[in-house]
Each structure stands twice: as C-alpha cells, then as structure tokens.
Amino acid sequence: xxxxxxxxxxxxxxxxxxxxxxxxxxxxxxxxxxxxxxxxxxxxxxxxxxxxxxxxxxxxxxxxxxxxxxxxxxxxxxxxxxxxxxxxxxxxxxxxxxxxxxxxxxxxxxxxxxxxxxxxxxxxxxxxxxxxxxxxxxxxxxxxxxxxxxxxxxxxxxxxxxxxxxxxxxxxxxxxxxxxxxxxxxxx
Amino acid sequence: xxxxxxxxxxxxxxxxxxxxxxxxxxxxxxxxxxxxxxxxxxxxxxxxxxxxxxxxxxxxxxxxxxxxxxxxxxxxxxxxxxxxxxxxxxxxxxxxxxxxxxxxxxxxxxxxxxxxxxxxxxxxxxxxxxxxxxxxxxxxxxxxxxxxxxxxxxxxxxxxxxxxxxxxxxxxxx
Numbered sequence: 001x002x003x004x005x006x007x008x009x010x011x012x013x014x015x016x017x018x019x020x021x022x023x024x025x026x027x028x029x030x031x032x033x034x035x036x037x038x039x040x041x042x043x044x045x046x047x048x049x050x051x052x053x054x055x056x057x058x059x060x061x062x063x064x065x066x067x068x069x070x071x072x073x074x075x076x077x078x079x080x081x082x083x084x085x086x087x088x089x090x091x092x093x094x095x096x097x098x099x100x101x102x103x104x105x106x107x108x109x110x111x112x113x114x115x116x117x118x119x120x121x122x123x124x125x126x127x128x129x130x131x132x133x134x135x136x137x138x139x140x141x142x143x144x145x146x147x148x149x150x151x152x153x154x155x156x157x158x159x160x161x162x163x164x165x166x167x168x169x170x171x172x173x174x175x176x177x178x179x180x181x182x183x184x185x186x187x188x
Numbered sequence: 189x190x191x192x193x194x195x196x197x198x199x200x201x202x203x204x205x206x207x208x209x210x211x212x213x214x215x216x217x218x219x220x221x222x223x224x225x226x227x228x229x230x231x232x233x234x235x236x237x238x239x240x241x242x243x244x245x246x247x248x249x250x251x252x253x254x255x256x257x258x259x260x261x262x263x264x265x266x267x268x269x270x271x272x273x274x275x276x277x278x279x280x281x282x283x284x285x286x287x288x289x290x291x292x293x294x295x296x297x298x299x300x301x302x303x304x305x306x307x308x309x310x311x312x313x314x315x316x317x318x319x320x321x322x323x324x325x326x327x328x329x330x331x332x333x334x335x336x337x338x339x340x341x342x343x344x345x346x347x348x349x350x351x352x353x354x355x356x357x358x359x360x361x362x
C-alpha cells in the first residue's frame with residue numbers, strides 16, 4: 001500500500017525503529033505525542049513540575065512496552081490511559097492539600113470580573129476547581145471537555161461503561177460551574 | 189420531575205452527550221422552562237470558558253526537559269550493560285592470560301622420552317650369604333637425615349581439565 005498523507009507510515013516506521021532500540025527514533029516518537037501526554041498530565045495534576053515527572057514516567061513506560069503497544073492497537077488511547085493512571089498514582093504519593101488561601105491568593109491579584117481575568121488567572125482558577133473533583137470525575141472531564149474526546153473514547157480509556165462516564169462528566173460539569181461561580185461571588 | 193432533577197441531564201445536553209431519546213426529552217423541557225434554558229446557556233459558556241482557560245500549553249523548553257529526562261534515564265539504563273561488557277571482556281582476557289601462562293610449559297615440545305635399555309646380567313649360580321632382613325626404620329632415618337624434607341604440595345583441580353594449580357610449601361612454610 002502506498003504511503004499516506006497523514007504521516008501514518010512515517011509514524012509506523014518511527015515506532016518500528018524505536019522498537020529496535022533506536023533512541024533517536026524514540027525521541028521522534030516522544031515529539032509526536034508529547035503534547036497529549038504533558039498537557040493531559042498538567043490538567044490532571046494542576047502543576048507543571050509534577051506533570052513533567054508524570055510525563056517522563058509515561059514515556060519510560062512506553063519504551064518498556066513498545067511491543068505491547070503496537071499489539072494493543074491505538075497508541076494514542078494507550079498513552080491517555082497510562083497518563084491518567086500514572087497521574088492518579090502521582091496524586092496518591094503526593095496528595096495535594098487544598099486551602100482557601102490558594103483561592104484568596106488569586107483574589108488578591110485584584111483582577112476584575114471573569115471576562116477580564118488574564119490567561120494565567122483563569123488557568124489557576126480552573127486548576128483549583130479541578131482539584132476539588134474526585135479523580136474519576138476529573139479524568140472524565142479533562143478527557144471529554146479539555147482534550148475533546150468523545151464519551152465512548154473516554155469510556156474506553158478509563159475502562160468504564162459509557163453510562164458511568166456520562167454520569168461522571170455531568171456531575172463534574174455541575175461541580176466545576178458551582179466552584180467557579182462561587183469563586184467569583186466571593187471576589188465580588 | 190422538577191428543574192433540579194433536570195440539571196444533570198442538561199449538563200450533558202449542553203455539549204451533546206445525551207442519547208437521542210434523552211436529548212429529545214430534555215429539549216422538550218427546555219422549550220417549556222426559561223430557567224433551565226438559561227441554565228443550559230450558562231453551562232455552555234462555562235465549558236467554553238474552561239476550554240479557553242486550558243488553551244495555554246507548556247513552553248517548548250518544558251517539552252524538551254521531559255524528552256531530555258527520559259533519554260538520560262534510558263542512556264543510564266544502557267550504561268551498566270556496557271560497563272558489564274567491559275568487565276566481562278577484561279575478565280575473559282585475564283582468564284586467557286592465566287591459561288596461556290599455565291599451559292605454556294606444557295605446550296612446549298615434549299622432550300623425547302629417554303630410551304632405557306635394561307641389561308639383565310647373566311644369572312650366576314654363586315652362593316650368597318643369607319640376606320639380612322631390611323631394616324626399614326634405618327633406611328627411613330637415613331633418608332631423612334641425608335635429604336632435606338620434601339615440600340608439601342597441594343594440587344587444586346579446577347573445572348577445566350587442562351588447568352591444575354599446584355601450591356608448593358616448604359618446611360619453613362614459605
């Protein structure tokens with residue numbers, strides 16, 4: 001079959017070379033998927049440094065499991081699943097302590113209403129709100145609303161039924177809306 | 189079913205996550221309820237706000253740091269293997285050297301075994317006095333007094349049938 005325009009042949013070649021122990025090929029493989037891994041870990045952990053640690057673990061696990069990954073089909077789904085699981089492990093090892101001071105810290109910056117917040121402030125409010133969700137709700141919301149996956153894809157990645165994932169997404173959206181609104185009410 | 193009960197469904201309806209039959213039911217309620225329509229609009233805005241807030245990606249240096257960290261750890265894992273190979277090579281060379289040293293004298297051309305001709309004297313029928321019994325003790329004593337004591341020799345047999353190690357210790361223990 002002739003090469004395709006979407007670069008899937010190139011990706012397949014890169015994967016094969018990486019499996020053969022070619023570190024340069026493995027670095028290319030990381031570049032192809034680093035946005036997915038690091039951005040998802042950052043959203044799940046709310047801290048870039050922790051997310052970088054988790055992303056390194058994901059890629060090391062990928063290196064150890066290159067043969068299995070190919071057999072299991074979608075590398076993207078595998079990476080999402082491993083990223084979510086390793087972020088859960090990371091959270092378990094280093095639990096985040098949530099305090100009102102963190103919310104007050106943002107309020108003290110003196111930003112105006114929701115629309116006038118800077119990107120960094122919005123990001124901080126969202127991170128703090130995400131931390132208040134259960135780990136399953138957070139994973140479902142991040143994959144569906146922030147990564148833009150379908151409900152069925154999220155269910156497959158999380159190993160849950162679609163009905164369970166829909167319920168988690170619904171509860172997470174309502175809680176997040178409540179947290180953010182509450183934050184802005186307190187500020188005003 | 190009051191409006192509170194519709195909230196979870198509306199949270200899914202807002203982003204198209206309901207099954208068709210549930211979506212139709214929710215749409216029917218929204219047509220009749222201004223409060224829930226407003227709630228659905230707020231939810232859409234909220235999800236859009238979340239997506240916008242999360243658009244920021246880590247910097248290129250942050251991605252590079254992850255890659256560098258992974259590659260460094262992979263290199264580190266490979267290094268012990270290389271070190272092991274160097275050690276194995278060194279040990280093999282040492283073992284080969286020992287073998288050569290130990291085998292060296294044996295591999296030298298063997299000297300021809302001297303031919304010993306045994307000449308039997310003609311049998312004589314001369315009467316000889318009766319022989320005296322051999323005084324072994326005396327012989328042994330003589331042997332000890334005339335010669336230095338034999339050194340103690342320990343023979344170590346290795347797994348290799350071609351390699352035998354001898355330890356020789358003299359009477360002084362040297």
